[in-house]
Amino acid sequence: MSRKTLPAEGMAQDTLFETLEAFKAEDLDWHSGKIFAYVYDAGREAEKVGKDAFRMFLTENALDPTAFPSLLRFENDLVAMALSHLNAPEGGSGTFTSGGTESIMLAVKAAREHARQHRPEITAPEMILPVTAHAAFHKSAKYLGIKVVTTPVDPVSYEAIPGAIKEALTDQTILVVASTPSYAHGVIDPVAPIAAIAQEAGVLCHVDACVGGFLLPYFRRHGADIADFDFSVPGVTSMSMDFHKYAFTPKGSSVVLYRDASLRQQQYFACAGWTGYTVINPAVQSSKSGGPLAGAWAVLHHFGDAGYAEVAGRVRDASLRLREGIEALEDLQLMGDPRFCMLAFESKTINVFALADELKERGWYVQAQHRFGEHPQNIHLSIHPANVDWVEPFLKDLGEAVAAVRTQPAPQLPEGMMQAIQAMAGTRVAPEQLMGMLAMAGISGSALPSRMADINGLLNELPPDFKEQLLTVFLGHLFSPSEA
Numbered sequence: 001m002s003r004k005t006l007p008a009e010g011m012a013q014d015t016l017f018e019t020l021e022a023f024k025a026e027d028l029d030w031h032s033g034k035i036f037a038y039v040y041d042a043g044r045e046a047e048k049v050g051k052d053a054f055r056m057f058l059t060e061n062a063l064d065p066t067a068f069p070s071l072l073r074f075e076n077d078l079v080a081m082a083l084s085h086l087n088a089p090e091g092g093s094g095t096f097t098s099g100g101t102e103s104i105m106l107a108v109k110a111a112r113e114h115a116r117q118h119r120p121e122i123t124a125p126e127m128i129l130p131v132t133a134h135a136a137f138h139k140s141a142k143y144l145g146i147k148v149v150t151t152p153v154d155p156v157s158y159e160a161i162p163g164a165i166k167e168a169l170t171d172q173t174i175l176v177v178a179s180t181p182s183y184a185h186g187v188i189d190p191v192a193p194i195a196a197i198a199q200e201a202g203v204l205c206h207v208d209a210c211v212g213g214f215l216l217p218y219f220r221r222h223g224a225d226i227a228d229f230d231f232s233v234p235g236v237t238s239m240s241m242d243f244h245k246y247a248f249t250p251k252g253s254s255v256v257l258y259r260d261a262s263l264r265q266q267q268y269f270a271c272a273g274w275t276g277y278t279v280i281n282p283a284v285q286s287s288k289s290g291g292p293l294a295g296a297w298a299v300l301h302h303f304g305d306a307g308y309a310e311v312a313g314r315v316r317d318a319s320l321r322l323r324e325g326i327e328a329l330e331d332l333q334l335m336g337d338p339r340f341c342m343l344a345f346e347s348k349t350i351n352v353f354a355l356a357d358e359l360k361e362r363g364w365y366v367q368a369q370h371r372f373g374e375h376p377q378n379i380h381l382s383i384h385p386a387n388v389d390w391v392e393p394f395l396k397d398l399g400e401a402v403a404a405v406r407t408q409p410a411p412q413l414p415e416g417m418m419q420a421i422q423a424m425a426g427t428r429v430a431p432e433q434l435m436g437m438l439a440m441a442g443i444s445g446s447a448l449p450s451r452m453a454d455i456n457g458l459l460n461e462l463p464p465d466f467k468e469q470l471l472t473v474f475l476g477h478l479f480s481p482s483e484a
């Protein structure tokens, strides 16, 4: 076996950084403005501010807020600004976290501890999730031992259905969730009726504003028709909001917020039961870099309210133009009524996975989303400031790509694949068999083919548990220790 080892001698710095640059050159070129996912790019200036501040505090450790009062100040400032932004009443509080997933996990943990203390009759806690709620809630449920009860969304509007949530309540329910918006379709759930149902039942209600919470208030100022979605709605007990999405800060920055600081107390972890220092961790991490805190603080102060309002106006305008352009193409159908700067469209006539490939060949990166139950496969766009000047070129290429796909034969699953899938349904499949299926779809080793339509076509047909197994094996394959 020839596994990579430490280099025998240290590398010269110029070689080292040349090597890093070479690695980076293989990555998605997100500065292009032609990428509709992963990076929320507000331009070079905001990027520099965030990175410079991040570097300044990168080595400082937020493990002990008394040793680094600068980091404590950043956190208290960020939480205060977030609470004000989302209309939290006096007595609200929150915690800075590494991202939406951690914010959500902490809110779920707080809900579980709250139930243990105040509702001891609950022995098998349940959480109600509309099917559009982010996977981070499912992850939290797995980590924390909570049962997920999913509810349908409206097949036309893609909004969560309050009546379905009400019906799903049991004497074991600890938490109800609404998303503003949900990621996949960019649709905002009706928070007020959902929170009212939760309140009436004596259940906590979390609003996942990870992606939308920061810019939605500005969208409203610019005239978007968006109902109250934050702590101004009675019954909303906690919220999550990411800075590292639409506040354009460096990654690793989000907040979880509570209407009442006593609920936040349930999220804390304390341990004096070992030989070392007493550990009191508000969040999941223990040792943690001050970089994300400083980066977020700096970028929020760089833009200020007026700066964000201006950016939000441009992004909203671009989103509306994109929406109009998409609606003008008769092969594409917008899903729901997206009022934020994210949208998804399906097609009843052409293969959207082939469309994504055609767009990629024209330099665009869009996200293909697979069918889920009765909700069809589609293309997702997250629109951010760097995309604003690219709306018209994108729409032109989109029209051409649609025309190109229309003339192509529909991609077919390889011979026998569907039967093989059906035969394996409901069983645990051996990793070798799964890799065999990936090979049939054109994946060998860790290399993805440049055209993804066949693979997406395969994944689109798989039941969720099967898709989870297949992609887990694939990812395990990607993360293989390097060869020498």
Ligand SMILES: *Cc1c(COP(=O)(O)O)cnc(C)c1O
Residues within 6 Å of the ligand: 098, 099, 100, 101, 102, 104, 134, 136, 179, 181, 182, 183, 208, 209, 210, 211, 242, 254
């Ligand atoms: C991105 C996102 C999350 C998860 O956040 P991460 O920062 O990726 O961990 C949760 N909910 C919604 C709606 C999101 O868009």
